Amino acid sequence: MPGTKLITIERHILEQQARFPHATGEFTSLLYDIALAAKLISRETNRAGLANILGKAGTQNVQGEQQELLDVYANQIIVRMLNHTGRVCIMASEEDPDPIFIPATYKRGNYVVLFDPLDGSSNIDYNVSVGTIFSIHRHVTPDLYDCGLPDLLQPGRRLVAAGYIVYGSSTMMVYSAGNGVAGFTLDPSVGEFLLSHEEIRAPDNPKYYSVNQGYERFWLEAVRQYVKWITGMKEDEPRKALSARYIGSMVSDFHRNLIAGGIFLYPADTRDKARPMGKLRLNYECAPLAYIMEQAGGAASDGIHRILDIVPQSLHQRTPFFCGNKDLVAKMEEYFQHYNPEWVEALQERVQLVT
Ligand code: AHM
Ligand code: MG
Numbered sequence: 098m099p100g101t102k103l104i105t106i107e108r109h110i111l112e113q114q115a116r117f118p119h120a121t122g123e124f125t126s127l128l129y130d131i132a133l134a135a136k137l138i139s140r141e142t143n144r145a146g147l148a149n150i151l152g153k154a155g156t157q158n159v160q161g162e163q164q165e166l167l168d169v170y171a172n173q174i175i176v177r178m179l180n181h182t183g184r185v186c187i188m189a190s191e192e193d194p195d196p197i198f199i200p201a202t203y204k205r206g207n208y209v210v211l212f213d214p215l216d217g218s219s220n221i222d223y224n225v226s227v228g229t230i231f232s233i234h235r236h237v238t239p240d241l242y243d244c245g246l247p248d249l250l251q252p253g254r255r256l257v258a259a260g261y262i263v264y265g266s267s268t269m270m271v272y273s274a275g276n277g278v279a280g281f282t283l284d285p286s287v288g289e290f291l292l293s294h295e296e297i298r299a300p301d302n303p304k305y306y307s308v309n310q311g312y313e314r315f316w317l318e319a320v321r322q323y324v325k326w327i328t329g330m331k332e333d334e335p336r337k338a339l340s341a342r343y344i345g346s347m348v349s350d351f352h353r354n355l356i357a358g359g360i361f362l363y364p365a366d367t368r369d370k371a372r373p374m375g376k377l378r379l380n381y382e383c384a385p386l387a388y389i390m391e392q393a394g395g396a397a398s399d400g401i402h403r404i405l406d407i408v409p410q411s412l413h414q415r416t417p418f419f420c421g422n423k424d425l426v427a428k429m430e431e432y433f434q435h436y437n438p439e440w441v442e443a444l445q446e447r448v449q450l451v452t
Contacts (some may be wrong), residue, residue: 106132106270106281106290111398113274126260127184127208129230131272132290138171138215138229139268139283145221167221168192171214171229179260185210186236186244189412191381196249196412201293205241208257209234209248213381217346226265228348232385233258249412252451253384253405261385263348271297271352273392301393302357303341306361307350319400319436320364323429327360347377351386355393360421362429364400374415374447379407383418396426400433401444408449
């Protein structure tokens, strides 16, 4: 297409930086480091199908070397890419129980990074898309050498940027730094992410709903009624039915719904001792995706509160998650008030909000 500009992710990040006259380039370089980590993880996920021939992850290869599990590999790549650059002061990963501190020998920078290195990794064996999710905050502890939990436990609305990489039929990186959402597709032959989706907006006309319907018997009444409604089966509230799509790999489910329009649901589970707050993690999965969805004009809620207003109380805190088209999320909240007011009350007690 003559005349159409080809924009690399680096160019795009630099153009964004130009909006801030006092920017030092630290943040720009951090995003670029993440893009580079994504390329390495992408290379390995693309080779995953060869595991049976070349040696399966978690086993020894013919040289007697231990093959790394892909999620362990992805985790290490991100840590090793970011911990020595002088741009980050502390990190946390869904794979690690504790914060990841920067080794004493390296300089520290202004940014705090939280990530899920390989979300949906149980799908890897079946050649199903997986993803990486990341969040970036500014540090709040005045001395960079004292950074700790208060820097990591910031509410989503304070995010400076968030993004994800989906390792699908192509590898795509989607991110927002607070000025809309842009998507880049990796050209593997040259190893560059090229701008493919300039301004992603959540469509007004949703097409899909995504939920693990196998858990229906454990759902609260509000969720059961909602899914009845969304599939056009509620006689008192007729509507056009949405189609079901559930990959079980949230980045992929989220990505499709972001582009095509829809809602993703991962509700709390009413089983004894099971998942009273659902499965998904607020810090590594829900807050960053909520940020992107809001930047694209959508919404994200735990069924009662805006996800970005929740102040995390612990690193691996879980939350119910309803994310997508604004009207569909609002309707879910309405249903909770109507069908499960006792749950609304219980959740209000559990969750701390930005004051
Ligand atoms: P993970 O972080 O252990 O990979 O789990 C998160 C994944 C999400 O990608 C996905 O939406 C969800 O688990 C699927 O869970 P379920 O099989 O319970 O529907
Ligand atoms: Mg995960």
